[in-house]
Amino acid sequence: MRVEKIAIAGYDEVYRLEDPDGFVALHRCRIGPAHGGTRIKDYASPEDALADALRLGEAMTRKCAINEIPAGGGKAVLMRNSIRDRRAALSDLGDFVESLRGRFFTGSDLGTTPEDIEILKSRTRYVACQDLSEHAAQGVLFAIHGALQCLYGRPESWGRTIIVQGLGAVGYKLADKLVSDGARVVATDVDSARLRQAEQELSIETVPPESVLATSGDVLAPCAVGGVIHRGVLSELRCAIVCGAANNILDSDATAQPLHDAGIVFVPDFLANSGATIQGVLTNLKGPGDYTAQIRAIKDRTVRLLQVARETRRPPLDVALEWIRC
Ligand code: NAD
Numbered sequence: 550m551r552v553e554k555i556a557i558a559g560y561d562e563v564y565r566l567e568d569p570d571g572f573v574a575l576h577r578c579r580i581g582p583a584h585g586g587t588r589i590k591d592y593a594s595p596e597d598a599l600a601d602a603l604r605l606g607e608a609m610t611r612k613c614a615i616n617e618i619p620a621g622g623g624k625a626v627l628m629r630n631s632i633r634d635r636r637a638a639l640s641d642l643g644d645f646v647e648s649l650r651g652r653f654f655t656g657s658d659l660g661t662t663p664e665d666i667e668i669l670k671s672r673t674r675y676v677a678c679q680d681l682s683e684h685a686a687q688g689v690l691f692a693i694h695g696a697l698q699c700l701y702g703r704p705e706s707w708g709r710t711i712i713v714q715g716l717g718a719v720g721y722k723l724a725d726k727l728v729s730d731g732a733r734v735v736a737t738d739v740d741s742a743r744l745r746q747a748e749q750e751l752s753i754e755t756v757p758p759e760s761v762l763a764t765s766g767d768v769l770a771p772c773a774v775g776g777v778i779h780r781g782v783l784s785e786l787r788c789a790i791v792c793g794a795a796n797n798i799l800d801s802d803a804t805a806q807p808l809h810d811a812g813i814v815f816v817p818d819f820l821a822n823s824g825a826t827i828q829g830v831l832t833n834l835k836g837p838g839d840y841t842a843q844i845r846a847i848k849d850r851t852v853r854l855l856q857v858a859r860e861t862r863r864p865p866l867d868v869a870l871e872w873i874r875c
Pocket residue numbers: 680681682683685714715716717718719720737738739740743758772773774775794795796822823825
């Protein structure tokens with residue numbers, strides 16, 4: 550693997566990888582180590598891979614900053630179609646991460662398997678890995694409670710309709726928690742087997758993936774992929790709140806304003822889905838422990854954020870970005 554440092558405005562360190570092709574983007578690694586998983590995915594072009602690494606790395610910085618955790622964000626992406634020998638590719642990436650001497654901690658993300666993580670761990674000390682989907686789901690639930698509190702004066706999801714897009718590691722657990730809370734959950738997934746399993750195991754209603762955004766409810770919780778909310782779908786939405794686990798739910802920060810103008814409250818995903826980051830990064834910085842109290846604080850942060858946004862008549866995302874200024 551060849552590695553070349555490239556300069557990208559606004560980022561502390563960015564590296565282009567060759568053979569296999571990819572990028573390591575450290576958005577912030579000066580206030581504390583950058584944390585972020587390794588994504589292995591088919592990208593149409595190196596430009597797409599770089600854009601993904603940059604945006605995901607910045608999102609990690611935002612998650613740390615909004616929770617006042619002294620760490621930054623980063624991301625490694627490998628272009629799957631350029632990998633000839635997976636073991637060698639991950640070994641090389643591990644060696645490179647080790648050479649960064651703790652400025653970057655990586656772990657699992659989309660496209661990585663437990664075997665991949667074992668290879669990384671065999672080459673570098675700087676691997677933070679565990680399945681954090683439970684903590685992510687907890688955090689989203691607390692954010693939903695905060696948003697409901699702000700909008701309706703009570704946090705409980707009991708009697709509310711919550712629409713969950715994507716019943717994967719996080720979405721499934723979130724749907725389960727919401728059902729236990731007494732919410733009416735309407736959910737979808739492009740994986741029909743997953744959807745059938747959820748129908749059998751949880752008391753949920755289901756809708757086809759293509760009609761989920763237009764389903765009426767109190768909260769739309771995107772828990773599948775990023776970019777699902779863009780200008781083109783705003784007139785379809787029939788929810789009061791958007792609050793979910795997916796990273797970068799909005800196609801761009803600029804969509805926050807028209808979403809706000811449409812009267813829909815958006816809880817920034819870097820706050821709502823930060824439960825996994827809180828658990829993962831604090832474990833790394835302070836050692837294994839129970840960080841539930843810090844994850845629970847997502848609810849109060851959400852309430853404060855939405856209150857300020859309401860008082861100042863601004864999109865919550867704009868207020869949150871002003872708070873964290875990074
Ligand atoms: P996952 O791969 O386990 O689940 C995603 C699910 O979404 C899958 O079941 C998939 O079939 C479904 N899906 C994909 N496209 C869809 C579509 N268009 N419509 C409906 N369903 C669709 O992923 P996950 O770990 O549950 O993560 C979900 C999202 O949350 C991702 O955006 C991820 O980046 C983000 N996130 C995950 C964690 C975590 O700890 N796992 C933490 C923070 C954020």
